[in-house]
Amino acid sequence: MKRYRNGEIWDFEQEMPVTRDGAEVILGLDGGTTSTVCICMPFIPFSDAPLPDPLPLLARAVAGCSNHNSVGEIAARETLEQVMADALLKSGSDRSAVCAVCLAVSGVNHPTDQERIVNWLRDIFPSHVRLYVQNDAVAALASGTLGKLHGCVLIAGTGTIAYGFTEDGREARAAGAGPILGDWGSGYGIAAQALTAIIRAHDGRGPHTMLTSSILDALDLSSPDELIGWTYADPSWARIAALVPIVVSCAEAGDQVSNEILIDSVQELALSVKAVVQRLGLCGKDGMGSFPLVMVGGVLEANKRWDIGKEVINCISKDYPGTVPIRPKVEPAIGAALLAWNFLMKESQKEACKGQ
Amino acid sequence: MKRYRNGEIWDFEQEMPVTRDGAEVILGLDGGTTSTVCICMPFIPFSDAPLPDPLPLLARAVAGCSNHNSVGEIAARETLEQVMADALLKSGSDRSAVCAVCLAVSGVNHPTDQERIVNWLRDIFPSHVRLYVQNDAVAALASGTLGKLHGCVLIAGTGTIAYGFTEDGREARAAGAGPILGDWGSGYGIAAQALTAIIRAHDGRGPHTMLTSSILDALDLSSPDELIGWTYADPSWARIAALVPIVVSCAEAGDQVSNEILIDSVQELALSVKAVVQRLGLCGKDGMGSFPLVMVGGVLEANKRWDIGKEVINCISKDYPGTVPIRPKVEPAIGAALLAWNFLMKESQKEACKGQ
Known part of the structure; x- marks a missing residue:
């Protein structure tokens, strides 16, 4: 693993050797203007069985604003990195255990936005970690569909947006323009x-x-x-x-x-x-x-x-x-983690198909 | 006359002795977000004859923004003071010739707003000068009614406001709330x-x-x-x-x-x-x-x-x-001057009544 910026954020990985059983984890993040939530879930091996209810949560960490329009890009990234480290520390895990991260933040509208954030995440995590960056509306949808990108989500808080996905990957949005x-x-x-x-x-x-x-x-x-x-x-x-x-x-x-x-x-x-x-x-x-x-x-x-x-x-x-x-029973950060889980599952299915 | 702040603004009064015939002048100001206009008109002795058409203008001076919400109170006042000095200099006159000033600016909504600005003007002009401070909508009305405060004005530019006056002095407004x-x-x-x-x-x-x-x-x-x-x-x-x-x-x-x-x-x-x-x-x-x-x-x-x-x-x-x-043929700054003229006329009528 490379040497990373903000070394002190990850110092716990050296100071307190993690007692792991080799189990992998997924991080789901919901980054907003008011607060940022990161949850850490165990990676559940793929099966046709439904997800356990309630979902097993290893840890939940909360930080302040990570909207780069509000606090600037450097502060936003530090908040995101810190909240991920907190969640891993609380779960008794570290970055080597992470198999996927899904970061859902507002303001992700174009592939270029996604690419920019993925490149930054790439510097933090080992290269095998799957990284997904989505608009926060997508995590909100996934919080209701348990990770499946199908249907429509309507968010109406201070602002409003409708965001929809078809099973074959088409998407559309309405409103959300301020x-x-x-x-x-x-x-x-x-x-x-x-x-x-x-x-x-x-x-x-x-x-x-x-x-x-x-x-x-x-x-x-x-x-x-x-x-x-x-x-x-x-x-x-x-x-x-x-x-x-x-x-x-x-x-x-x-x-x-x-x-x-x-x-x-x-x-x-x-x-x-x-x-x-x-x-x-x-x-x-x-x-x-x-x-x-x-x-x-x-x-x-x-x-x-x-x-x-x-x-x-x-x-x-x-x-x-x-x-x-x-009406979702889980929060958007869990939606983000379920999204990562779903993406991982699709990728492994594709690989399984190739192997046949 | 007192010693004033911003002495250099009024230096011309000492440097270039004004050749005056004793005629008095009125200043009308329209202060806005984009620009500030000050016009200088001769004081026309009261009569029942209609105002001359076109109105005799001695000078017109233009400056930048004098909206204190945009540039701050100090800069706004300096702009207003400078544009009045420019208009007087151009007209070959000085402060001792001024009999009345009408300053029409946006954001004057309460008697306390008026009082605050009148007190500031009081520091600039000799004590006998009549000072009037009005909402800019009032000057716009006066630009159409040639100084008479009766009727309704509708302003629709970037914003909009309707402002009306009855002949017996009641007033009402609608919109103008941003x-x-x-x-x-x-x-x-x-x-x-x-x-x-x-x-x-x-x-x-x-x-x-x-x-x-x-x-x-x-x-x-x-x-x-x-x-x-x-x-x-x-x-x-x-x-x-x-x-x-x-x-x-x-x-x-x-x-x-x-x-x-x-x-x-x-x-x-x-x-x-x-x-x-x-x-x-x-x-x-x-x-x-x-x-x-x-x-x-x-x-x-x-x-x-x-x-x-x-x-x-x-x-x-x-x-x-x-x-x-x-549709007014003259600009709001002239409306402000006509307003001053009209106020002066009313006051002198009152005095004439008292004298009878």
């Missing part, structure tokens, strides 16, 4: 519409809404005029998206303006999924075919009575009755 | 919708549109995916708003998506004006009363065949047939 470019069903989109509704009620362009008192109270502001200062004081989309539960509460309390904002959001989120399903033909030629729809993110979680996720599913199922909604 | 808070008919709003339409056509959520090829060509991009990077690389709203002429061209060429974006924009802009007219009762109790509607900004300028400004007027006139649209 708030300026029309991610209207997202948490940010819902909350920005709510803030706008307050301004419009205040200046006479729109109807009265309960949102005014509810949101001003929550933000400790005394007038809608003060919302302007609050909004532009901090451009963080997540800060605005955090107002979504108030919009849901107002809708549940009968506020018509809030209700319409949520209905719009449902239409927009369903439209993203329908666009992906349509382009990939996930529902088959007759439109009745079955496909998994993995639902991820705060906006889609059960919101008491007004359940955005449930309404989105209803809306999609009207057009595509074969929709099989899945 | 892009996150629903200034949807603005240049930024139109262009952001056009960019969104390209993304939606690309990922299957929306119909095909001519905007795709027209805007990608203009920005020298090869794919809609690249729009995401272009959009977030520079958060300047003006850079996005600059795409409006392309949307207008596409609508004129028959593109349905562009046409709908412009129709939406017309509805939004008209709604802002109607909200102000309604709240102030500018149209009288029967809704038939006459009031001036001053139209300002790039979005409202005659756009060849698809004329947004004309459509906005048509839309408002349906509800308020007494709407008298005015």
